[in-house]
Amino acid sequence: MTLLKGTVGNTYTVKEIDLEQITKRRLEALGLTDGTKVTILNKKENGSIIFKVRGTRLAIGRQIADSIALKEEL
Amino acid sequence: MAEIIIVVLIVLYTGFIIYKKAKDMKKGKFCNCGRDDCPSATKCRK
Amino acid sequence: MSDELRIGFVGNPNCGKTTLFNAYTGAKLKVANWPGVTVERKEGAARYHNHIYKLIDTPGIYSLTSYSIEEKVTRKFILEEGVDVIINIVDASSLERNLYLTLQLIELGKPVIMALNMMDIVEERGMEIDLHRLPEMLGIPVIPVSARKKSGLDILMHAASHHVKEHHKEYVVVYNDEIEEKINTISLRIKEKFKDMENVRWHAIKFLEYDEEVMKKYPMDLSDIIDRSYETDIINQKYDFIEEIIDEVLVNKATKEEKTDKIDKILTNRFLGIPIFLGIMAFVFYLTFTVGDFLKGGFDIALGLISDTVSNGLSMINASQFVTSLIIDGIIAGVGGILSFLPNIFILFLALAILEDSGYMSRVAYVMDGIMGKIGLSGKAFIPMLLGFGCSVPAIMASRTLENERDRRKTILITPFMSCSAKLPIYVLFSQMFFGAHAMMAAYSMYLIGLIMAIMVAFIMSKIGEKKENISLLIELPEYKAPNARSIGIYVWEKVKDYLIKAGTTIFIASIAVWFILNIGMTGLVDNMGDSFGAMIGKLLVPILKPAGLGLWQIGVALISGFAAKEVVVSSISVLYGINNVTSISGMNSLLELLANDGFTALNAYALMIFSLLYTPCLAAVATMKKELKSAKWTAFGIVFPLVVAWLITTLIYQIGGFILWQK
Numbered sequence: 001m002t003l004l005k006g007t008v009g010n011t012y013t014v015k016e017i018d019l020e021q022i023t024k025r026r027l028e029a030l031g032l033t034d035g036t037k038v039t040i041l042n043k044k045e046n047g048s049i050i051f052k053v054r055g056t057r058l059a060i061g062r063q064i065a066d067s068i069a070l071k072e073e074l
Numbered sequence: 075m076a077e078i079i080i081v082v083l084i085v086l087y088t089g090f091i092i093y094k095k096a097k098d099m100k101k102g103k104f105c106n107c108g109r110d111d112c113p114s115a116t117k118c119r120k
Numbered sequence: 121m122s123d124e125l126r127i128g129f130v131g132n133p134n135c136g137k138t139t140l141f142n143a144y145t146g147a148k149l150k151v152a153n154w155p156g157v158t159v160e161r162k163e164g165a166a167r168y169h170n171h172i173y174k175l176i177d178t179p180g181i182y183s184l185t186s187y188s189i190e191e192k193v194t195r196k197f198i199l200e201e202g203v204d205v206i207i208n209i210v211d212a213s214s215l216e217r218n219l220y221l222t223l224q225l226i227e228l229g230k231p232v233i234m235a236l237n238m239m240d241i242v243e244e245r246g247m248e249i250d251l252h253r254l255p256e257m258l259g260i261p262v263i264p265v266s267a268r269k270k271s272g273l274d275i276l277m278h279a280a281s282h283h284v285k286e287h288h289k290e291y292v293v294v295y296n297d298e299i300e301e302k303i304n305t306i307s308l309r310i311k312e313k314f315k316d317m318e319n320v321r322w323h324a325i326k327f328l329e330y331d332e333e334v335m336k337k338y339p340m341d342l343s344d345i346i347d348r349s350y351e352t353d354i355i356n357q358k359y360d361f362i363e364e365i366i367d368e369v370l371v372n373k374a375t376k377e378e379k380t381d382k383i384d385k386i387l388t389n390r391f392l393g394i395p396i397f398l399g400i401m402a403f404v405f406y407l408t409f410t411v412g413d414f415l416k417g418g419f420d421i422a423l424g425l426i427s428d429t430v431s432n433g434l435s436m437i438n439a440s441q442f443v444t445s446l447i448i449d450g451i452i453a454g455v456g457g458i459l460s461f462l463p464n465i466f467i468l469f470l471a472l473a474i475l476e477d478s479g480y481m482s483r484v485a486y487v488m489d490g491i492m493g494k495i496g497l498s499g500k501a502f503i504p505m506l507l508g509f510g511c512s513v514p515a516i517m518a519s520r521t522l523e524n525e526r527d528r529r530k531t532i533l534i535t536p537f538m539s540c541s542a543k544l545p546i547y548v549l550f551s552q553m554f555f556g557a558h559a560m561m562a563a564y565s566m567y568l569i570g571l572i573m574a575i576m577v578a579f580i581m582s583k584i585g586e587k588k589e590n591i592s593l594l595i596e597l598p599e600y601k602a603p604n605a606r607s608i609g610i611y612v613w614e615k616v617k618d619y620l621i622k623a624g625t626t627i628f629i630a631s632i633a634v635w636f637i638l639n640i641g642m643t644g645l646v647d648n649m650g651d652s653f654g655a656m657i658g659k660l661l662v663p664i665l666k667p668a669g670l671g672l673w674q675i676g677v678a679l680i681s682g683f684a685a686k687e688v689v690v691s692s693i694s695v696l697y698g699i700n701n702v703t704s705i706s707g708m709n710s711l712l713e714l715l716a717n718d719g720f721t722a723l724n725a726y727a728l729m730i731f732s733l734l735y736t737p738c739l740a741a742v743a744t745m746k747k748e749l750k751s752a753k754w755t756a757f758g759i760v761f762p763l764v765v766a767w768l769i770t771t772l773i774y775q776i777g778g779f780i781l782w783q784k
Contacts, residue, residue, distance in 0.1 A: 021187075022187050022523075025183070025185055025187055026187070027594070028183075029182035029183035029185070031217045031359070033359055034356065036359075041381060042385070042388050042390075042486075044489070046489065046493055048486060048489045048490065050384065050597060054216040054217050055214050055217060056217040056596060057381075057596065057597040057598070058595070058596055059482070059485065059486040059593060059594075059595050059597055061489055061499070061593035062493075062592060063592035064592040077438075077439045077440065077443055080439070084446075084447075084451075084632075087628075088629055088632060095625070095626075
């Protein structure tokens with residue numbers, strides 16, 4: 001299950017990120033690594049998402065959201 | 075007499091501006107929003 | 121005597137680095153480029169206790185990899201340019217994320233001090249940071265500061281000057297045994313081959329990460345030790361350490377919903393987001409027109425006085441008609457007319473500055489991401505477009521934040537359709553003259569039409585172009601903050617200064633040039649402007665412009681002159697019709713009469729406004745386009761395309777408008 005399918009207000013744990021190197025590194029520099037917890041703050045119809053990771057607020061588009069795989073939990 | 079001085083001043087000033095603009099153009103500084111260096115977006119808007 | 125300490129400012133974007141830097145250097149800074157690249161570099165000087173410190177600001181970066189220009193430039197600066205001490209500005213309210221860069225900086229081996237900024241926000245939220253444990257765990261001094269409140273600045277500088285000689289441990293992060301072993305082995309090999317290298321440990325780590333730059337610079341065969349890239353391991357272990365630090369150092373992590381999130385719930389609401397944005401823009405323009413106009417009254421009076429004084433002065437010295445006309449009808453009419461729009465420009469930039477400084481701009485990228493997606497761009501492309509409301513030049517340059525070349529090109533080509541501030545005088549003048557009570561609507565419609573055109577063109581371009589993977593949006597949304605009066609003040613003052621300088625240079629010259637071609641003809645000095653060279657050129661354009669409702673030679677001349685700067689269109693009109701104070705009531709009435717005599721009605725005025733909105737941008741913008749597009753072909757397109765679009769749309773609107781009015 002990816003971040004794209006997440007629900008607003010929930011917290012998830014990142015399993016892995018399936019993106020090309022440059023974007024992946026950028027996300028990592030922003031704190032998004034395997035095993036990190038993310039909380040979804042906002043979601044739009046087209047798939048854009050605002051989420052919080054390590055105290056940082058990020059807005060991402062649909063493609064990136066769909067490339068962040070989450071650990072199944074709860 | 076005064077008139078000639080005025081005209082000369084205008085001509086000199088005009089020449090000066092054209093010279094400066096030409097120099098800026100050559101150096102690649104095209105910021106119409108300012109006369110100092112305009113290297114990147116962040117400067118011009120912040 | 122080398123009493124001059126070189127201090128580098130390094131930190132994340134949005135951490136208050138610039139505010140802090142400005143607090144030290146004031147307005148005394150020099151802005152240039154980093155050598156060989158078009159990334160900005162700021163240098164300034166500060167004086168404390170009889171020592172001169174040279175402060176160098178670096179671009180905001182999240183990490184020190186070699187993946188982006190900003191990172192490479194900063195890295196190079198630290199390693200090669202002789203920095204005595206690095207001040208790492210950290211946003212205390214985002215401590216966890218900021219520490220990632222801090223660790224990398226410390227690993228570089230140069231003296232580092234942390235300036236813990238925005239402590240006031242931390243307090244507000246009821247968070248607490250252990251200011252003893254943090255420096256202990258990091259091994260570097262940590263100085264709390266507040267750039268806005270200007271507290272802690274002296275202490276920071278003091279600490280920096282004393283920290284220079286310190287060579288603290290490079291071992292801020294201890295990795296797992298496997299990696300540490302490899303680092304040791306690699307370090308030994310490095311020392312054998314490159315005896316003089318400093319920061320050996322850092323380089324060893326870089327090798328393990330398969331860092332391109334380092335591997336290219338120091339070619340070594342380490343394949344027996346390095347079997348794969350350890351980049352991910354190293355990153356994860358750094359974050360493990362960061363989590364340790366946070367656990368020990370951060371007390372009361374804010375659990376209640378922060379103010380920013382509350383505000384975002386409304387501003388980025390999936391239904392309200394866009395309407396709110398449009399509403400805010402409408403409000404901005406409302407202020408620009410009403411408050412601007414209110415302030416303009418004073419300007420008009422002042423201008424009138426100057427004009428009269430000069431006029432009297434000239435007659436007192438018996439100046440010739442030539443010179444008098446040059447000065448009054450050329451220079452004063454042209455430049456004066458423009459100066460009186462300063463209040464409007466001032467308000468516009470003030471509003472944009474507040475939107476930017478508060479942090480709202482990045483939300484706009486998110487809100488518009490949906491629409492941008494439909495036209496083949498990411499929400500991030502909307503920010504340059506929004507900046508285009510100020511000036512196309514920085515807006516075009518802002519497109520650099522877009523990673524995809526095709527998206528950049530598309531954004532650069534549509535940005536000029538966003539009505540820049542230089543076109544504002546044209547709208548204000550003509551809407552007030554011809555639309556009376558609806559003046560503001562008429563002017564605001566220009567901004568809407570510009571936006572719609574930009575979106576439509578982008579949409580068409582995305583349909584024609586090759587189907588390629590869209591780069592998805594990725595942008596940080598900083599905390600909302602009350603706009604800082606000081607930074608905004610500096611910024612708006614810069615803009616006002618720019619405007620005045622532009623008036624005194626470009627517009628000054630353009631006005632003289634226009635005056636010349638309008639007063640010199642085949643027979644030398646002409647009595648009737650209609651016989652001048654300018655008129656001849658204008659008349660050539662009449663047949664082409666007629667269908668668009670702009671079939672007056674004067675309009676043709678005015679539009680051509682707009683190539684120098686869009687404000688010059690108004691200046692030219694002033695010169696063309698001999699109006700000295702074009703924004704005064706009397707000036708506008710005279711102009712209205714003269715235009716009406718030539719059959720120029722409200723519909724023509726609207727056509728003129730639309731044409732001005734859409735046609736080829738000014739020389740500076742074109743030059744910037746050329747620089748950013750790096751292609752003569754595309755630049756030529758950027759010149760011809762708007763011209764064609766302007767003609768088509770204006771003709772369309774004029775003809776249809778005429779048809780509708782005719783029916784009545």
